[in-house]
Amino acid sequence: MKDTPARHGGTTGPDLSAPGTERELLRTARWAAEHAPSVWNTRPWTLETDRGRVCLRIDLRRRLPVADPALRESVISCGAALFTIRITLLAGGWRPDVHRLPDPDRPGLLADVSVAGAAEAGDLERALFAAVAQRRTHRGPFDAQVDDAGLVQSLGAAARTEGARLRVVTEPALVRSLAGLVGAAEHLHRHERVRGEEIARWTRESGGRTAPGVPAQDYPPADDEAARLFPGRDFGHGRIPGRMRVSGTSDGTVAVLATPGDARADWLTAGEALQRVLLTAAHGGVSAAFHPQPLEEPLLRRFIAERMSLAEGGHAQMLMRLGRAAPAAPAQAA
Ligand SMILES: Cc1cc2nc3c(=O)[nH]c(=O)nc-3n(C[C@H](O)[C@H](O)[C@H](O)COP(=O)(O)O)c2cc1C
Structure with missing residues (x-):
């Protein structure tokens, strides 16, 4: 899975040939998260690697105290980033091991993601991954409803x-x-x-x-x-x-x-x-x-x-x- 065209103008998708290495795992996660929707495009997360895991944390510097005082929409955005990371790994033939809110003492740590092993990617995973770079938020009227x-x-x-x-x-x-x-x-x-x-x-x-x-x-x-x-x-x-x-x-x-x-x-x-x-x-x-x-x-x-x-x-x-x-x-x- 190389050279995937991205919607943001010609960047390439992650090389998943060895996502088990910290560097590749982080690169994969960053690419995936960059393509997730987020409230007002705040991208309210940080991604770091720690002992072979990617840690997804909420970034409180990017919160919206007026529109989103409880952080609900910011956490939803982080969840969208998390799914994008998951599907990117799955499409690359890697099974993600996800621990959500792993530490009650650190509520800002929303998820730990590591690679649990190889798994053959199915058509669904590949199709959803291919849609990551194509998805864009629409605004205004549509030509048609979902007719299917x-x-x-x-x-x-x-x-x-x-x-x-x-x-x-x-x-x-x-x-x-x-x-x-x-x-x-x-x-x-x-x-x-x-x-x-x-x-x-x-x-x-x-x-x-x-x-x-x-x-x-x-x-x-x-x-x-x-x-x-x-x-x-x-x-x-x-x-x-x-x-x-x-x-x-x-x-x-x-x-x-x-x-x-x-x-x-x-x-x-x-x-x-x-x-x-x-x-x-x-x-x-x-x-x-x-x-x-x-x-x-x-x-x-x-x-x-x-x-x-x-x-x-x-x-x-x-x-x-x-x-x-x-x-x-x-x-x-x-
Ligand atoms: C929780 C959440 C709230 C959002 N709220 C709005 C909104 O109020 N109005 C809007 O036009 N787009 C909204 N969006 C879409 C974002 O603005 C959009 O995802 C972001 O600008 C990135 O653009 P993209 O989705 O085309 O990649 C929201 C997205 C999320 C995840």
């Missing part, structure tokens, strides 16, 4: 495999209600000064995707609001227009990712499940747009789980839209 019932089933199975649930919301009234909650939360957030300052710290008018933070080329499209019900996060603070140009008029297929519990271990599970769902979707030609805004408001989060019954009896961890989209047009020059 088999793929919808696979997405649900992907979440279950990781210990989470994916509730696909097909009822029009519930979709409209969710859209209303996203709109309400986004409206409130746009009027919160401290939140605006926090977003400003993690957004950039220029620069590529390799650095942390969301670059302007990834802000929601300028005509986003007019085009659909679900407003995207206002990364441009109403001043810097999004440069992402997408076609389509569909909201896509709305889904809620949920876990039975709501502790740090559940958030890690949610992140692993999220990335398995996203890679399964990407393999099927489907991308995802994220709308966690109402889940950042405790009352609305509970309303979605308890009054709307959209968390399968547990806790909502991510609200997203999934759909087919023409590849986003290249960003205009800054």
